[in-house]
Amino acid sequence: MFxxxxxxxxRFFCEAWRKQREAAPLTPLEAIAADWILAHPEYHEDLASLDxxxxxxxxxxxxxxxxxxxxxxxxSISEQLQIDQPPGIRAAHDALARRLDSPHEAAHRIMDCLGETIWRAQRERTAPDAEAYLDCIRRKAG
Known part of the structure; x- marks a missing residue:
């Protein structure tokens, strides 16, 4: 999904949720998505009907x-953590998750940084600044 x-x-998220509910086989990416869907019961109704x-x-x-x-x-954040890209994101996430005592809440804080990084790149018409992204995460962990 580039x-x-x-x-x-x-369609992807609705299908992952359907498969999860039916205990059907999931692709590795669908399994990660299904885990996040399970962590967000407030979205279950939104995913129940594709139409x-x-x-x-x-x-x-x-x-x-x-x-x-x-x-x-x-x-996206889960994939970044799996491959530690940008380099250092896994350690920054782990420090933040320890401070917050919640990997899920850490992901939400990282989401704020990711959104800001994407917004700046779009506004400035540049590539996302990986170092600024990591600095934002590290500040939240500090």
Missing amino acids: DPSRDEVR SALAAEYPVEGGRSNPFLHLAMHL
Whole structure:
């Protein structure tokens, strides 16, 4: 999933959730996604119907976060941690998880840093700054 469309992302998460509920075999990536879905019961209803998921809108002014964006960021961070890319993210995550006594809450704090890093790169029309990303995570762990 290097550049999936909005609908492809939604199909992926809905399918992972369907397979999880039916105890069907999951791909390794689907298994990681299913773990994050299980950690977010508030999103289960959003993932229950593919047709509803494809039609749903999550405007900022609606006051509700987009469950697909949230889960996709969890998945991205999980992949970054698995391969320690950018180098040092695993150690920064582990320090933050220890400080917060929660790997899940650490992932949410890292999500803030990831969102800021992506926003800056888009605004400045540059590649994401890996060092600024890691510094942000380290500050949260400090």
